[in-house]
Each structure stands twice: as C-alpha cells, then as structure tokens.
Amino acid sequence: MTRGERAVAIAAPISIVLLWQIAVSTRFLNPGLFPPPSEIAANFVAYAQSGELATNTAWTLGRLIIGCLIGGVPGTLIGLAMGMNRWVRAYFQPVIALLYPIPKIAILPLLYFIFGTGEQAKWAAVAVGVFFLMAINTEAGVRQIEPIYLDVARAYRIRPASFYFRVLLPGALPNIYAGIKLSIGIAIVLAVASEFQLTRVGLGFAIFNAQQLLDVDRLYAALVAVSLLGCILTYGLDLTERWAIPWRRARK
Amino acid sequence: MASISVEHLFKRYPSGTLALSDVNLDIGEGEFVAVVGPSGCGKSTLLRIMAELDTPTEGRIVTEGGAGRKGGLPSAVVFQEQSLFPWMRVGENVAFAFDSLGLPKSEVRRRVDKELALVGLANFANAYPHELSGGMKQRAAVARAFAVDPPVLYMDEPFGALDEQTRVGLANELMSLWERTRKTVVFITHGIEEAVTLADRVVVLSAHPGTVKAIIPIDFPRPRDAVALRGEPKFGEYVVRIWDLLR
Numbered sequence: 001m002t003r004g005e006r007a008v009a010i011a012a013p014i015s016i017v018l019l020w021q022i023a024v025s026t027r028f029l030n031p032g033l034f035p036p037p038s039e040i041a042a043n044f045v046a047y048a049q050s051g052e053l054a055t056n057t058a059w060t061l062g063r064l065i066i067g068c069l070i071g072g073v074p075g076t077l078i079g080l081a082m083g084m085n086r087w088v089r090a091y092f093q094p095v096i097a098l099l100y101p102i103p104k105i106a107i108l109p110l111l112y113f114i115f116g117t118g119e120q121a122k123w124a125a126v127a128v129g130v131f132f133l134m135a136i137n138t139e140a141g142v143r144q145i146e147p148i149y150l151d152v153a154r155a156y157r158i159r160p161a162s163f164y165f166r167v168l169l170p171g172a173l174p175n176i177y178a179g180i181k182l183s184i185g186i187a188i189v190l191a192v193a194s195e196f197q198l199t200r201v202g203l204g205f206a207i208f209n210a211q212q213l214l215d216v217d218r219l220y221a222a223l224v225a226v227s228l229l230g231c232i233l234t235y236g237l238d239l240t241e242r243w244a245i246p247w248r249r250a251r252k
Numbered sequence: 253m254a255s256i257s258v259e260h261l262f263k264r265y266p267s268g269t270l271a272l273s274d275v276n277l278d279i280g281e282g283e284f285v286a287v288v289g290p291s292g293c294g295k296s297t298l299l300r301i302m303a304e305l306d307t308p309t310e311g312r313i314v315t316e317g318g319a320g321r322k323g324g325l326p327s328a329v330v331f332q333e334q335s336l337f338p339w340m341r342v343g344e345n346v347a348f349a350f351d352s353l354g355l356p357k358s359e360v361r362r363r364v365d366k367e368l369a370l371v372g373l374a375n376f377a378n379a380y381p382h383e384l385s386g387g388m389k390q391r392a393a394v395a396r397a398f399a400v401d402p403p404v405l406y407m408d409e410p411f412g413a414l415d416e417q418t419r420v421g422l423a424n425e426l427m428s429l430w431e432r433t434r435k436t437v438v439f440i441t442h443g444i445e446e447a448v449t450l451a452d453r454v455v456v457l458s459a460h461p462g463t464v465k466a467i468i469p470i471d472f473p474r475p476r477d478a479v480a481l482r483g484e485p486k487f488g489e490y491v492v493r494i495w496d497l498l499r
Contacts, residue, residue, distance in 0.1 A: 152335050152337070
C-alpha cells in the first residue's frame with residue numbers, strides 16, 4: 001500500500017462514521033434504531049469495562065479456533081490428496097459438490113441433535129463450513145502448481161512424505177492462504193450463529209440476548225466486537241502470510 | 253559409469269501425433285552426447301523418456317552400469333525452465349536432491365557446500381531463488397544434479413533461456429565439472445554451436461516424426477575452451493555441416 005492508499009483506507013471508516021453521526025443528529029436516521037456513533041462508542045467502552053466483552057469474545061474466539069482446526073486440517077489434507085490423485089478426486093468431488101451448497105446455518109439444528117447442548121455442536125458448525133473451503137481451495141492450489149516441480153520431484157526420486165509436505169503443501173500455500181482467509185469469514189458467521197441458542201456465553205449469545213431484552217445499546221456493542229474481531233483476524237493473517245510465504249514478496 | 257542403448261523407440265502422443273519414430277542410439281560410458289534438431293522434433297520427449305519422466309509407446313532404453321553409487325542417485329536431470337523450488341533456499345534446493353538417500357545430515361551439508369562452491373555460489377546457499385539471476389539459478393540447478401553424483405546426467409536445454417555471454421560461460425563451467433567426473437551426459441539443445449562446443453558426438457534429429465538423421469563425432473581434444481574453440485576452422489565446418497543437415 002502506498003502512503004496515499006493508506007490514508008484513504010484510514011479515512012474511509014471515519015467518513016462513514018461522521019456521515020452516520022450527522023444523519024442521526026439531523027433526525028434523518030431514527031436514533032432509537034441507529035444510535036449515534038458517539039453513543040455506540042461510549043456503550044462499547046462501558047461493555048468492555050464490565051468484563052463481559054472479554055469473556056464473550058474469548059468464548060467466541062475459542063470456538064472459532066477449535067472449529068477451524070477440526071475442519072481445516074482434514075480439509076487441507078483431503079484437498080492435497082484430491083489435487084494429486086485422480087481417484088481421490090473422483091470420489092470426493094461429487095460429494096463436495098452435493099454437500100457444499102447446503103447453507104451451514106441450516107444444519108445447526110441437526111448438529112444440536114447430534115452433538116447435544118455442549119460445545120461440540122458449536123465446534124462442528126464452524127468445522128463443517130471451514131472443511132469445504134479448505135478442501136476446495138487446497139485442491140485448486142495443488143492443481144495450479146507448475147508441472148516442472150512435479151518433474152523435478154520425480155527426477156530426484158523424492159519420497160512420498162517429502163513430496164506431500166515439501167512440494168505440494170508449500171506449492172499450494174498461496175491458495176491455502178486464500179482458503180484460510182475465506183474460512184475466517186465463514187467461521188465468524190457460524191461461530192456467532194451457533195451461539196444464538198443453547199449457551200449463555202459468547203458474542204452470538206450477547207447479540208441474541210440483547211435482542212430479546214430490546215437492549216439496542218448492548219446489541220451494537222456486541223456487533224462492534226464481532227466486527228473488530230473479524231478485522232483483527234484478517235489483518236493478522238495478512239501479516240503471517242508475508243512471513244509464511246517469503247518467496248512471494250518479490251513477485252508482488 | 254553407465255552406457256545407454258536406445259532401441260527402436262517410438263512415441264505417439266494421445267492426440268495421435270507420432271513424435272518419435274524408430275530412434276536408435278548407443279551412448280558410451282562417460283560420453284558427452286548432444287542432441288540437436290528443429291523445434292518439435294521430439295528431442296525433449298526423447299530426453300523425458302530416457303529420464304523416465306515419460307513412457308515410450310514402443311521400444312526400450314537399456315542402461316548398463318546405471319545403478320547409483322552408494323550415496324548417489326542413478327541419474328539426475330537439469331531442466332530448461334526455472335526448476336528450483338521457490339519456497340526453498342538455494343542450499344535447501346540442492347540438499348533436497350538427497351531426500352531418498354538417507355545420508356547423515358552432516359554429509360549432505362558437506363556435499364551441498366562443496367558443489368555450490370564449485371559453481372561459484374558458496375555465498376548464496378541461504379538466498380531464495382528469486383534473488384538470483386537466470387544464470388545463477390541454472391548454476392544452482394547444475395550443482396543439484398552433480399551433488400547426487402549420478403552416473404548419468406540428462407540436460408534438457410539447460411542454458412536455452414540465457415543470453416549468449418552467460419551461455420558460453422556456463423558451457424565452460426559445465427565442461428570443467430564434467431572433466432572432473434566423466435559422467436555420461438545427454439544434452440538437448442537447439443544451439444548448434446553449443447552442441448559442437450560441448451559434445452563428443454552430436455546427434456541430429458529430423459522432425460515429423462523425430463528420428464536420428466545423422467551422428468557427427470566432434471574431434472576436438474579436451475580440455476576445451478568454449479571461446480578459443482570458436483577460432484578453430486574445424487569449428488565452423490562442423491557448424492555448417494549440422495546446419496546443412498537441418499535444412
């Protein structure tokens with residue numbers, strides 16, 4: 001990003017917050033439904049000071065990370081195998097094509113039936129969403145690896161384990177990273193949605209509970225927390241990408 | 253050391269095109285053979301089949317004495333394109349060639365360092381390939397091939413993408429590496445002068461379908477110098493003769 005681009009990137013959210021503030025103070029927006037940003041900020045600070053923010057964010061983040069690992073690791077491994085072996089691909093491709101389009105939110109009730117009221121159902125919800133994204137993106141990543149690298153591996157008689165983890169995995173890493181970024185987005189949606197029921201902690205619970213109590217202030221505070229959580233995770237990933245894929249720096 | 257016999261080799265692509273038709277070729281132990289031919293004559297296909305990266309439709313390749321030495325691979329390939337793994341440092345790339353050999357780390361390290369030093373890349377073991385010039389990348393690829401000490405070395409237009417000056421320099425470096433080790437080398441190129449400079453014999457392929465048109469022994473003493481050789485009257489004669497065969 002150039003300095004100018006960075007300035008625009010910082011100015012963008014500020015300008016929208018200002019417009020909002022003006023729209024509310026001129027009564028263009030109903031402050032009952034759209035409290036002015038100054039009030040949302042004050043509420044958010046109060047929410048943070050009460051300790052509720054930290055507790056709820058920690059629960060949501062924990063469910064998100066555990067679900068991402070449970071779904072992401074097998075998704076990546078199956079994606080590697082699909083990219084490399086046409087029989088594995090022939091088997092999994094139709095299965096994924098059938099299951100992937102099902103809205104993951106729609107299977108939440110089923111997951112509650114299967115896993116009960118504990119944490120497992122929430123992990124499973126996140127894992128299912130992440131699994132498909134990782135499998136699809138990793139497979140695409142393996143298939144776009146330059147054939148020359150496969151020739152080199154063959155010519156030098158590279159062992160299967162080294163081939164998977166030192167050729168295919170790093171070769172597919174740029175696409176895997178794209179998959180992780182998409183996964184974080186869907187994982188937040190699913191983690192929050194899974195908290196609407198059968199739990200008393202988490203940002204999703206906070207949002208659902210605030211709606212039931214008609215507490216618009218707390219509803220906004222929790223939404224701001226979800227937004228910040230997603231934003232921090234996305235930018236954090238961008239930073240680790242530079243560290244994890246150092247050979248890509250030169251190409252950009 | 254190894255000798256190689258190519259016997260009645262045919263290759264038909266799935267599309268139906270006959271790429272190679274009845275190719276026969278005997279390559280002696282420790283011989284440096286260059287293969288030239290018009291583009292599309294199947295010379296790269298021939299090398300890929302010899303290196304077991306592709307299978308023939310008919311015919312066979314018999315290699316005698318081609319088993320790898322202890323701590324070495326039976327053969328190695330230097331490719332035309334950028335073939336170093338971009339995600340590995342130069343030293344890791346060379347060391348990766350030892351993957352199947354199960355040697356102690358210290359020995360791999362010693363041999364990697366030695367080979368990189370021989371091609372003048374001793375200070376670049378920790379660099380990533382994208383930090384190297386085209387000529388340096390090909391040097392590293394040559395080092396990788398020599399490091400695993402194969403009796404047979406296959407080279408598929410290894411210097412084809414480089415500028416003329418770098419090519420001539422690398423030809424000299426390759427010859428001095430080869431003179432120390434006397435591996436059996438099959439060198440594919442579209443550069444006629446490069447072939448005459450390097451090879452003991454130049455195999456001329458004709459196109460559509462690819463088949464051996466002539467085999468020209470190159471009668472220069474070794475060690476050779478790629479630049480001085482160009483001043484020899486016989487050098488020009490060889491080049492013109494091969495040009496005529498390709499017309």
